[in-house]
Amino acid sequence: MKITVNYNQSETQSILIDGANYAGDFLVKINFSDGSEKIVNFKPFLTKAYHPSIKKYSDEGLFSSFKIIDGNLNWNDNEMLFPVQDLYNGKIGI
Numbered sequence: 001m002k003i004t005v006n007y008n009q010s011e012t013q014s015i016l017i018d019g020a021n022y023a024g025d026f027l028v029k030i031n032f033s034d035g036s037e038k039i040v041n042f043k044p045f046l047t048k049a050y051h052p053s054i055k056k057y058s059d060e061g062l063f064s065s066f067k068i069i070d071g072n073l074n075w076n077d078n079e080m081l082f083p084v085q086d087l088y089n090g091k092i093g094i
Contacts, residue, residue: 015034015085016032016033016071017030017031017068017072020068022064026041026042026043026060027042027043028066028073030073032088038088040087040090040092042063042092062075063075073087
């Protein structure tokens with residue numbers, strides 16, 4: 001028996017981050033590959049963080065130094081990153 005599944009393009013397309021700008025006060029404006037845009041507030045996450053390797057990003061200068069690598073926001077060579085789907089939904093958490 002052979003089972004085939006036909007996926008349409010929207011079901012198999014991965015959403016990636018195309019661009020991001022620091023908007024101040026730990027807000028990041030993110031542009032996604034599907035054309036949508038979200039503003040994500042990282043301040044609640046950083047305020048609740050206990051681990052020193054995450055807590056250090058409460059420094060606004062360090063936080064704003066993210067880069068986009070392989071379609072994701074990346075801080076200091078994967079020291080801090082988030083699932084793109086969470087960013088797309090505008091909600092991150094501990």
